[in-house]
Amino acid sequence: xxGVTQTPRYLIKTRGQQVTLSxxxxxxxxxxxxxxxxxxxxxxxxxxxxxxxQRNKGNFPxxxxxxxxxxxxxxxxxxxxxxxDSALYLCASTPSTGFTDTQYFGPGTxxxxx
Amino acid sequence: KQEVTQIPAALSVPEGENLVLNCSFTDSAIYxxxxxxxxxxxxxxxxxxxxxSQREQTSGRLNASLDKSSGRSTLxxxxxxxxxxxxxxxxxxxxxxxxxQGTELSVKP
Numbered sequence: 001x002x003g004v005t006q007t008p009r010y011l012i013k014t015r016g017q018q019v020t021l022s023x024x025x026x027x028x029x030x031x032x033x034x035x036x037x038x039x040x041x042x043x044x045x046x047x048x049x050x051x052x053x054q055r056n057k058g059n060f061p062x063x064x065x066x067x068x069x070x071x072x073x074x075x076x077x078x079x080x081x082x083x084x085d086s087a088l089y090l091c092a093s094t095p096s097t098g099f100t101d102t103q104y105f106g107p108g109t110x111x112x113x114x
Numbered sequence: 115k116q117e118v119t120q121i122p123a124a125l126s127v128p129e130g131e132n133l134v135l136n137c138s139f140t141d142s143a144i145y146x147x148x149x150x151x152x153x154x155x156x157x158x159x160x161x162x163x164x165x166x167s168q169r170e171q172t173s174g175r176l177n178a179s180l181d182k183s184s185g186r187s188t189l190x191x192x193x194x195x196x197x198x199x200x201x202x203x204x205x206x207x208x209x210x211x212x213x214x215q216g217t218e219l220s221v222k223p
Contacts, residue, residue, distance in 0.1 A: 004157075033211070043203065043213040056210050090157055092211075099145045099207060100165060105158040 001027060004093050004106035012112045018079040021109045025072050025093030031055075032074040033103065034066060037088040046089075049074055050096075078111075086113045116141045118206055120214035127194055128222050135189040135217045137204035142182045149178050149189050150203045152216070158203065162189070194221045 005024045013019050025032050034046040045058040049068035066076040072093075078085055088108045094101040117140045127133055137147070146165045150158040162171045162178040164187070170179040177190040187204055201216040 035211075042215045043205075043211075045210045045212070048210065058210065088155075092158075099209065102148065102160050102163045103211060104160060105150075107157040110155070 004091060004104055006089075006091055006106040006109050008109060009107065010110045010112075012114060013081050014114050015081055015083060017081050018077065019081060019111060020075055020077045021089055021091075021111075023074045023076075023091035023093075023106060025074070025091075026104055029093035029095050029104070030072050031094045031096060031101075032068055032072065033092045033094075034074070034076050035090045035092070036060075037090060037108070038086075043090070046076065081113045083113050085111065087111060116144075116206060116208055116212045118204060118212050118214040120202075120204060120217050122217060123215065124218040124220075126220040126222065129194060129196060131194050131221075132190070132192050133194055133219075135191070135202050135204075135219070137187040137189070137214055139185045139187075139206045139212075141206075141208065142185055143208055144182070145207045145209075147178075147180050147187050148205050148207065148211070149176075149187075150205065152201045152203060154201075161202075191219075194219075196221050196223050 007022045031050045033048040037043045048056040052068045063079045068074045090108045092103040092105045121136045148163045149161040164180040175192040180187045203216045205211040205213045
């Protein structure tokens with residue numbers, strides 16, 4: 001079974017631009033979560049989608065948004081990029097509710113904002 | 115607010131040693147606790163998941179324990195190898211995963 005895939009793997013953007021990251025979960029998994037990892041703050045939860053509905057959200061500004069499609073693929077969007085948005089963005093998938101299942105992570109998208 | 119702390123932040127050991135990584139959390143209302151491994155610049159690999167009703171889980175040379183009442187978990191690595199060098203993260207699930215800052219492990223040949 002193929003693992004979680006994320007595209008693109010690397011991105012360089014400038015301040016003020018917007019960016020869209022994509023995540024394809026493991027086949028059959030319906031829950032997708034997004035995380036931001038930075039050296040200073042560590043790994044922080046962004047949001048979780050299950051069956052196309054956002055079920056939980058972390059403490060990030062409204063510039064960070066996401067969505068999930070009927071095939072469980074998910075995208076996250078960051079508008080009006082700031083230097084502090086430079087990070088490794090990870091997504092994870094689980095088969096169902098996500099509360100008792102193992103979370104399987106993708107390789108991440110490395111975003112650099114100049 | 116759930117807070118997860120990992121001690122030590124970094125650890126260097128010679129090959130063959132047994133070692134223990136520590137994780138503590140402030141809120142015992144969790145569904146489970148998960149240990150991950152992260153290699154530099156890479157994603158996370160799940161090592162062990164302990165449900166809230168369980169006390170420990172084992173996989174090969176790894177053993178993880180969970181004491182919800184005291185808010186602690188340990189990851190025991192037996193007979194460490196250079197290939198075990200990585201950052202180890204624990205995370206508690208209470209509706210969303212809350213991560214510790216990780217322990218950076220270096221195993222010297």
